[in-house]
């Protein structure tokens with residue numbers, strides 16, 4: 001019987017660099033181990049019954065915006081080496097997309113999202129807990145560029161959302177969850193030393209379980 005997969009939890013503010021770090025971990029292990037990235041964003045609640053006008057008013061930075069029960073269930077399934085049918089999210093239309101991904105059992109699960117450490121059930125499942133700590137001004141600049149380029153937003157809408165919900169919810173829910181981290185990575189995706197240390201630690205856990 002195969003060993004339990006290792007679960008790496010990566011939390012941090014919006015545009016702090018969670019996805020960039022997750023991709024680097026996947027690249028580091030994918031020749032020797034099967035690695036799957038689960039993005040909490042894909043578990044935003046479906047809003048297909050709502051109008052676009054209603055959808056833009058949702059507070060996407062509150063834990064209630066997510067179907068957390070489904071996310072916990074899917075992580076538990078992956079940890080038992082069972083396949084899952086994962087939802088995917090459409091940021092342009094603010095709702096679940098039609099696409100469902102068939103995620104096969106794997107050796108390493110990287111779970112990344114705003115509330116991965118804030119949620120007690122999720123953080124208790126993690127073997128390694130990481131918080132990506134990037135200053136608010138950098139996060140805002142990165143988000144502005146990304147949301148206009150990739151998420152179909154206007155400059156005005158990004159500023160409006162950031163000042164009405166994103167900043168306050170970050171301070172209320174995301175920032176305090178830093179205290180649960182085993183490792184805090186400053187500046188996100190380009191911190192080579194921290195990412196190398198993390199890769200070494202993950203390798204040693206994998207070797208001990210082999």
Ligand SMILES: Nc1ncnc2c1ncn2[C@@H]1O[C@H](COP(=O)(O)OP(=O)(O)O)[C@@H](O)[C@H]1O
Nearest residue numbers: 014015016017018019020142146187188189190
């Ligand atoms: N260290 C960094 N320096 C500059 N830009 C970065 C860095 N890390 C990430 N980015 C960029 O910032 C944006 C948000 O990064 P991403 O990894 O998607 O953040 P998150 O997943 O936390 O929202 C992306 O466009 C990414 O290329």
Ligand SMILES: Nc1ccn([C@@H]2O[C@H](COP(=O)(O)O)[C@@H](O)[C@H]2O)c(=O)n1
Nearest residue numbers: 013014015041060061091094095114166
């Ligand atoms: N329809 C949506 C759903 C979410 N958001 C924002 O996404 C952020 C989380 O994703 P990151 O990749 O940046 O961590 C979150 O701060 C939400 O405000 C959105 O704008 N629209």
